[in-house]
Amino acid sequence: MASSSFTKKTLGLDTAEPALTPPPVTNNTSFAKKPKPRSKSKKRDIPEGLWTKCPKCATMVFDKELDENLKVCPRCQHHFPVGSRERIHSLVETCTFEEMDADMVSVDVLNFTGVASYTTKLEEYQKSTGLKDAVITGVGKIGERRAALGVMDFSFLGGSMGSVVGEKLARLIERATEKALPLIIISTSGGARMYEGMFSLMQMAKTCAALAYHAKARLPYLSVLTHPTTAGVMASYASVGDLILAEPGAMIGFAGPRVIKDTTQAELPPGFQTAEFLLDHGLIDAIVPRREIKPRLIEYLSFMTDGQKPAVAA
Numbered sequence: 422m423a424s425s426s427f428t429k430k431t432l433g434l435d436t437a438e439p440a441l442t443p444p445p446v447t448n449n450t451s452f453a454k455k456p457k458p459r460s461k462s463k464k465r466d467i468p469e470g471l472w473t474k475c476p477k478c479a480t481m482v483f484d485k486e487l488d489e490n491l492k493v494c495p496r497c498q499h500h501f502p503v504g505s506r507e508r509i510h511s512l513v514e515t516c517t518f519e520e521m522d523a524d525m526v527s528v529d530v531l532n533f534t535g536v537a538s539y540t541t542k543l544e545e546y547q548k549s550t551g552l553k554d555a556v557i558t559g560v561g562k563i564g565e566r567r568a569a570l571g572v573m574d575f576s577f578l579g580g581s582m583g584s585v586v587g588e589k590l591a592r593l594i595e596r597a598t599e600k601a602l603p604l605i606i607i608s609t610s611g612g613a614r615m616y617e618g619m620f621s622l623m624q625m626a627k628t629c630a631a632l633a634y635h636a637k638a639r640l641p642y643l644s645v646l647t648h649p650t651t652a653g654v655m656a657s658y659a660s661v662g663d664l665i666l667a668e669p670g671a672m673i674g675f676a677g678p679r680v681i682k683d684t685t686q687a688e689l690p691p692g693f694q695t696a697e698f699l700l701d702h703g704l705i706d707a708i709v710p711r712r713e714i715k716p717r718l719i720e721y722l723s724f725m726t727d728g729q730k731p732a733v734a735a
């Protein structure tokens with residue numbers, strides 16, 4: 422081996438030969454190492470679209486299993502985000518849901534332009550999510566009872582509340598009042614939709630005003646908070662339920678921790694924006710795992726509308 426390399430160097434004449442000589446000179450071990458990246462790429466290829474890694478316990482969960490378990494990790498019970506349509510499907514009896522205002526779409530009143538214009542943002546999200554805006558509303562049967570149901574979707578612009586979310590919810594609440602129906606709103610939101618400026622903030626007062634009439638009619642309103650429910654939504658209709666439920670581990674709050682710390686100049690307790698902390702401090706009435714939400718809603722609705730339970734207890 423060594424002798425052959427010397428001959429080439431000393432001669433320097435054979436132009437065809439160098440192609441043959443370098444391979445023996447280079448370490449064979451380098452060839453042995455090469456397959457490693459291949460195996461890595463294989464590992465990356467297999468799980469796509471079939472498995473999801475749980476962010477809490479790092480278990481690889483089979484997507485089918487995750488769907489069957491209502492997007493809850495079977496090992497550590499971590500609650501993954503759920504789309505509004507899936508959520509409605511899991512709560513309402515089949516073929517009983519009548520959607521309201523399905524085609525209501527936001528208007529770019531302010532001609533808002535940031536990185537992209539609000540109009541193009543809306544179009545993008547409408548295409549990628551198949552939704553018109555961040556909430557679906559309608560009337561359906563949950564168990565034996567008809568109820569007005571509004572379900573927010575975080576995948577549409579962070580579940581932000583613009584004029585469509587506010588208007589659809591206000592109309593839902595008004596329908597519930599008119600038809601004497603109990604109301605359930607399942608929230609998830611990053612807050613008000615800044616692209617609509619003042620118009621998004623007005624929705625807080627509008628939805629709460631409609632809720633006040635619903636309450637005057639002595640009809641129950643159940644608010645379900647899911648991860649995350651924050652800012653303008655938490656500061657309006659999400660926090661004024663007759664009964665406020667939350668999913669385990671949900672982040673619930675108004676402003677982010679940094680803003681609160683700077684404003685109050687106080688040390689914040691650990692985990693102060695979680696459902697568990699807020700249950701301990703009385704803001705939330707119960708933490709209900711996703712699979713139990715439907716039976717619990719049925720139970721609470723029957724308790725609040727018929728008063729069956731106290732009658733049995735008496």
Ligand SMILES: [Zn+2]
Nearest residue numbers: 475478494497
């Ligand atoms: Zn997990």
